[in-house]
Amino acid sequence: MATMITADCINCGACEPECPNTAIYQGGVEWEMDGVKHPPLVADVFYIVPEKCTECVGFFDQEACAAVCPVDVCIPNPDIPETEAQLIERAKQLHPGTSFGADFPSRFREGGEAGAAPEAAAPAPAAAAAPVRSAVAVGPSLNLPAVETWEVPIDCHSCGGSYAVLFQHLRSGNVLRCPYCKGPYIVTTSLHNQISKVLREFHARWMTAFEELRERRQREMDEFEARQKAELEDINDQVRALSKSVLAPGAPKKRAWIFG
Ligand code: SF4
Ligand code: SF4
Incomplete structure (x- = not known):
């Protein structure tokens, strides 16, 4: 499937420079292919041109736009299902001077492992996001997110606006864009490492x-159950003893005769 937004x-703009095929355009901006310009597909938000999208097959082991999108809105387009063979063919057409080889990177490969990078210059591959561990739920009101899905707050240097990105997208070298003023925020290795630590x-x-x-809770529960079990047995013994104290119905009774 082609990727769609x-x-x-x-409109943070983080995805656009990541695309190896220049398939992403700002809303309202014309898209271009083979020197021919076409009307924008979408007016108000960023969009992806399906004819130029290879789902990053040939370049990365995952969709680069999805990897950096802070709000996870780059998703597979269910209306355009495509095979890996179709996508690598498109990559070859889009980059005729590039040799992809047999072990090209692809999200279709087992485990999503990247193969060798293509020979022609391409944007640096996005670092593979670490596997996302599920959040730990403690109670109805307290959840601990996994480190990779931690929302890191960012204050824009330019306008002071606050926004957040998932830690898995806070990769060294990434340029985040403030959603309010489009001001850039560059993620340095040192920042990434400090926040990670x-x-x-x-x-x-x-x-x-x-x-x-x-x-501790489990121990307390085990102790409680053991106490309750002992008490239950004790109560049952008491009840049994009481029930035994009553004569069985129809038991013979000695009668006293009075002779006068
Ligand atoms: S999936 Fe890859 S090729 Fe397609 S738009 Fe996103 S970055 Fe570009
Ligand atoms: S929100 Fe996501 S899809 Fe939209 S511009 Fe930012 S990175 Fe791209």
Whole structure:
């Protein structure tokens, strides 16, 4: 399937420079192919031209636009199903001077592993997002998100507006765009590493505390059950003793005769 951008796009612009095929355009902007310009497909949010999208087959092991989108609105287009063979063929047509080889990177490959990069110059492949571990639910009102899905708050240098990106998209070298003023925010290696350290240390501490709590609760529950079981047996013994104290119906009774 070609990738598409939904109407929930916040126009941050982060995806556009990531596309190896220049398939992404700003809303209202004409798209171009082979030197020919075409009317924009969408007026108000970023859009993807299906004829230019290869789902990053040939370049990356995942869709680069989806990997950086802070609001996860780059999704497979269910109306345009395509095979890997079709997509690599399109990549070859779009990049006639590029040799892709047999082990080209592709999201279709087992485990999503990337193959060798194509020989022609292409944007640096997006770092594969670490596997997303599920959030830990403690109670109805307290969930701990996995580190990769942690929402990192960003304050725009230009307008001061606040927005958030998932940690898995806070990759070194990424340029985030403020959704309010389009001001750039460049993610440095040092920033990524520092935030990663803080989040992972906190996550580990929290998980340890949570496991201790869970074990303590389990112990208390086991002790409670053992106490209740003993008390139940004791009550049953008492009830049995009471029931035994009553004579069975029809038991013979000695009669006293009075002779006078
Ligand atoms: S999936 Fe890849 S090729 Fe398609 S629009 Fe996104 S970045 Fe471009
Ligand atoms: S990264 Fe996502 S939100 Fe930002 S412009 Fe692209 S599709 Fe829209």
